[in-house]
Amino acid sequence: MPNRERPAEPKRYKATKDELLQFYREMLLIRRFEERAGQLYGLGLIGGFCHLYIGQEAVAVGLQSAMTVGKDSVITGYRDHGHMLAYGIDPKVIMAELTGRAAGISKGKGGSMHMFSVEHGFYGGHGIVGAQVSLGTGLALKHKYSEDGGVCLTYFGDGAVNQGQVYESFNMAQLWDLPVIYAIENNKYAMGTSIERSSSEPLLYKRGESFRIPGIQVDGMDVLAVRGAAEVALEWTRAGKGPIIIEFLTYRYRGHSMSDPAKYRSREEVQDYREHHDPIDRVSKELEAMGVKEEELKAIDKEIKDIVVEAAKFAEEAPEPDPGELHTDVLVETY
Ligand SMILES: Cc1ncc(C[n+]2csc(CCOP(=O)(O)OP(=O)(O)O)c2C)c(N)n1
Ligand SMILES: [Mg+2]
Numbered sequence: 001m002p003n004r005e006r007p008a009e010p011k012r013y014k015a016t017k018d019e020l021l022q023f024y025r026e027m028l029l030i031r032r033f034e035e036r037a038g039q040l041y042g043l044g045l046i047g048g049f050c051h052l053y054i055g056q057e058a059v060a061v062g063l064q065s066a067m068t069v070g071k072d073s074v075i076t077g078y079r080d081h082g083h084m085l086a087y088g089i090d091p092k093v094i095m096a097e098l099t100g101r102a103a104g105i106s107k108g109k110g111g112s113m114h115m116f117s118v119e120h121g122f123y124g125g126h127g128i129v130g131a132q133v134s135l136g137t138g139l140a141l142k143h144k145y146s147e148d149g150g151v152c153l154t155y156f157g158d159g160a161v162n163q164g165q166v167y168e169s170f171n172m173a174q175l176w177d178l179p180v181i182y183a184i185e186n187n188k189y190a191m192g193t194s195i196e197r198s199s200s201e202p203l204l205y206k207r208g209e210s211f212r213i214p215g216i217q218v219d220g221m222d223v224l225a226v227r228g229a230a231e232v233a234l235e236w237t238r239a240g241k242g243p244i245i246i247e248f249l250t251y252r253y254r255g256h257s258m259s260d261p262a263k264y265r266s267r268e269e270v271q272d273y274r275e276h277h278d279p280i281d282r283v284s285k286e287l288e289a290m291g292v293k294e295e296e297l298k299a300i301d302k303e304i305k306d307i308v309v310e311a312a313k314f315a316e317e318a319p320e321p322d323p324g325e326l327h328t329d330v331l332v333e334t335y
Contacts, residue, residue: 007214007236007244013062013227017290023065023223024283025300027057030082031280032308033091034254037081037098041258045316046098049127050112053082055253058279059185060086060155062226066234067153073121073143075136076155078113079252080125083155087120091307095315102321103314107329109321121150129190130163132156133182137169140180140243151179151237159190161204170211170243177242181233182208184247185220191256192264205247213243220248221277251277 015023034052041050053060056079064074064086076083084094089105097104097115105115106125115125123139126132136154143150160166161184173180184204188195195202205215214236218229226248233244251273255262262270284297 010229010232013224026061030057051079052254056250058223059220062223066230072150073139073152075123075132091311092314095311099315101318103318130160133166140178155183158186173243174211179237180243182245187252208245215245217247220250
């Protein structure tokens with residue numbers, strides 16, 4: 001039967017002081033981790049590509065705080081460090097992967113774009129734009145087939161949304177009522193191309209309409225709005241009602257990758273987001289209004305800084321993979 005029911009209107013999540021402090025801590029960890037990764041890249045300690053998530057922290061933190069690690073699965077593109085940190089994966093092994101060390105989460109062979117933790121139900125880290133949408137739909141099929149109660153959270157960007165395989169996946173997901181949340185991180189740019197230049201329908205939450213997949217649009221710079229939308233999406237998918245799309249309006253402060261001169265947008269535009277829409281500032285103000293003292297926030301900042309310094313130290317000092325490992329884990333079987 002075609003699905004005509006609509007999901008509930010999402011409400012801003014009512015967090016307790018402790019929950020909000022936890023969101024603050026997690027977003028700050030991503031911010032400081034990414035800043036440090038940017039520095040290590042500049043020093044030549046990180047090779048290859050490196051895409052930072054600074055500015056978008058509220059999306060991964062708000063969504064993943066509602067998921068169940070070990071039961072649900074998560075998959076994303078190459079801008080993946082923040083999603084791993086938001087899932088509680090050790091910053092040390094993420095940073096060590098960035099510096100290509102054997103202790104890294106993909107044994108130093110994947111780098112920034114190819115990180116996995118099956119233990120956490122985190123399935124990467126993918127460099128092919130849009131590929132994770134089909135893979136995530138497959139993960140949702142697995143959840144349904146094995147009746148494990150899990151939901152797959154599949155992230156992709158405003159650029160990926162124009163890829164053909166996204167729509168083949170939408171069709172199957174709705175046809176088979178698969179438990180998948182399609183989280184579109186609309187940061188307004190795909191490399192140097194703005195959404196206005198690339199998309200005939202820039203309201204991305206509507207992209208599932210011809211497949212009867214409901215969509216909602218949310219302020220992705222507000223962690224509580226994100227969490228509220230996650231609640232609605234999880235209720236929908238866990239009830240067996242099929243896929244749902246959430247479009248998060250967000251913004252990346254840094255270039256597309258470390259080698260982006262960012263000539264396609266104005267300084268003023270970036271400054272406006274940093275000054276007036278920053279997701280971490282927003283939460284710190286709300287915490288202060290809840291009675292949290294400035295000293296307490298400063299103590300958290302210090303705690304996070306120490307975690308990141310320790311992760312960077314580990315990533316710089318850990319040994320590189322043994323050359324004998326060059327051909328291991330490349331193919332599933334031995335040939
Ligand atoms: C199939 C494919 N086409 C092109 C590229 C090159 N490419 C890498 S990232 C990117 C932009 C994607 O933008 P978006 O989906 O908005 O994600 P964001 O980088 O903003 O997180 C492109 C075109 C690629 N990696 N894969
Ligand atoms: Mg984008």
